[in-house]
Amino acid sequence: MGANIKHIEYKGINIPVIFEKQNSLPTYNLQLVFQNSGFIKDNEKSGLASLSAKLLNEGTKEDGSVKFANKLESQAISLHASNGFETFVIEISSLMDVKDKGLKLLSDLLKSPNYTKDTIDKLKTLQIGSLKRKENDFDYISKIGLKKLLFKNTPLENPSSGTLKSLKSIDIKDIKNFVNSNLILENLIIVAGGDTNFKDLQKDILKIVKLFKSGEKTELKSFSPSNKAKVETLSKKTEQAYIYFGSPFDINPTDENVYIAKVASFILGGSGFGSRLMEEIRVKRGLAYSAYGYISINKTYSNFNGYLQTKLESTDEAKELVSKIVSEFVKEGVTQKELDSAKKFLSGSEPLRTETLSQRLNRAFMLFYKGQDQDYPAQELQQIEGLSLDKLNSYIKSHDEINQLSFSIVRN
Numbered sequence: 001m002g003a004n005i006k007h008i009e010y011k012g013i014n015i016p017v018i019f020e021k022q023n024s025l026p027t028y029n030l031q032l033v034f035q036n037s038g039f040i041k042d043n044e045k046s047g048l049a050s051l052s053a054k055l056l057n058e059g060t061k062e063d064g065s066v067k068f069a070n071k072l073e074s075q076a077i078s079l080h081a082s083n084g085f086e087t088f089v090i091e092i093s094s095l096m097d098v099k100d101k102g103l104k105l106l107s108d109l110l111k112s113p114n115y116t117k118d119t120i121d122k123l124k125t126l127q128i129g130s131l132k133r134k135e136n137d138f139d140y141i142s143k144i145g146l147k148k149l150l151f152k153n154t155p156l157e158n159p160s161s162g163t164l165k166s167l168k169s170i171d172i173k174d175i176k177n178f179v180n181s182n183l184i185l186e187n188l189i190i191v192a193g194g195d196t197n198f199k200d201l202q203k204d205i206l207k208i209v210k211l212f213k214s215g216e217k218t219e220l221k222s223f224s225p226s227n228k229a230k231v232e233t234l235s236k237k238t239e240q241a242y243i244y245f246g247s248p249f250d251i252n253p254t255d256e257n258v259y260i261a262k263v264a265s266f267i268l269g270g271s272g273f274g275s276r277l278m279e280e281i282r283v284k285r286g287l288a289y290s291a292y293g294y295i296s297i298n299k300t301y302s303n304f305n306g307y308l309q310t311k312l313e314s315t316d317e318a319k320e321l322v323s324k325i326v327s328e329f330v331k332e333g334v335t336q337k338e339l340d341s342a343k344k345f346l347s348g349s350e351p352l353r354t355e356t357l358s359q360r361l362n363r364a365f366m367l368f369y370k371g372q373d374q375d376y377p378a379q380e381l382q383q384i385e386g387l388s389l390d391k392l393n394s395y396i397k398s399h400d401e402i403n404q405l406s407f408s409i410v411r412n
Helices: 048-055 064-074 096-111 117-136 138-150 164-169 172-182 198-209 258-270 276-283 312-332 336-354 357-369 376-385 389-398
Strands: 004-010 013-021 027-035 078-083 087-095 188-194 231-235 240-248 291-297 302-311 406-411
Touching (some): 013 357, 027 096, 048 087, 064 096, 096 198, 117 138, 117 164, 138 240, 188 198, 258 276, 258 312, 258 336, 258 376, 258 389, 276 291, 276 302, 291 312, 302 312, 312 406, 336 357, 336 376, 336 389
Parallel strands (some): 013 188
Antiparallel strands (some): 004 013, 027 188, 240 302
16 A cells, blocks of 8 residues: 555646545545745745745635635635745645535635735735744744855745745735746646545546646756854843754755665754753753754755754853764764664654555655655665664764854844
């Protein structure tokens, strides 16, 4: 069992369909995933993708948000739009017996989104209000500060929700242009599953895809984090120091050594208690309640990043300790005990990642999206099980770029 990768052709365009049939529950799930359509496409209008997704959650122009929401709620149908950095997603889920009603409501929404000035103004007001509240969210400020250090002059330096200045500049025309230019057939990947078969699903899909236009597909850009170690400290009235840190880590999703990076990331800071960062910073020295760090591997960027909170008086000590831990990790590598523990956890936790249909569909999509085979997780576990200490430590030593740590600190 598991997801299958199929294709349907519409207007000469081959649209990938990731599909899994599940008979145990009478449910239906359909996701329209548009690649290269997240806030990577905001350009100078930071927050545009976020506002566009929020608008599609405001119902149709004819019904408005409340009446449309009531139609969904009365049938226990979930219809939601969201965006990430690289993707824009419209998802509908329901019980099978109301599936056609759900698809009709989705069709109504796509034909006539609630493009009204009142709706846009309301969404902008809510978004601006949220940003103003975050002016005292020092965790958020420190996190955004790190992005600016690592990815200056790229879309990644901008918060996904926009800035006060950029949000004020966005109007209905901007949102229409964003939707029309990014939610196109060439960018579309279908992810679906439930108590249905592919033949019936294909009929459903064709009803929906005809509502989208063909457009110009653009190549997904990639971005490299800064290799210049920088420290930026912002003074705020706070009783704690908020420290975000990050550095380059040169890898991509199709690299043959992704599995080694996963093990290294787990041992350095991704495993919670037992990780180097947690053991050295919290357990041995009591400098923070928690400390983590992990290697992030995406199509558009990859890097190492982490976070901790500490007392104001121990800010400098904690910062220097992070640099020391990472430096020793690269220089000395890990122990056999750490490797054995990582293997045991990663192998034992694998079944928990595919318990639900939603988890399996999400995994199948990510594997397809990143260019990996659908049986890659099983292959990866075998590779991890066979990973030797010498090979792991040699790999860690080859990535000394991780030492180029930048720090974004908010403290009093």
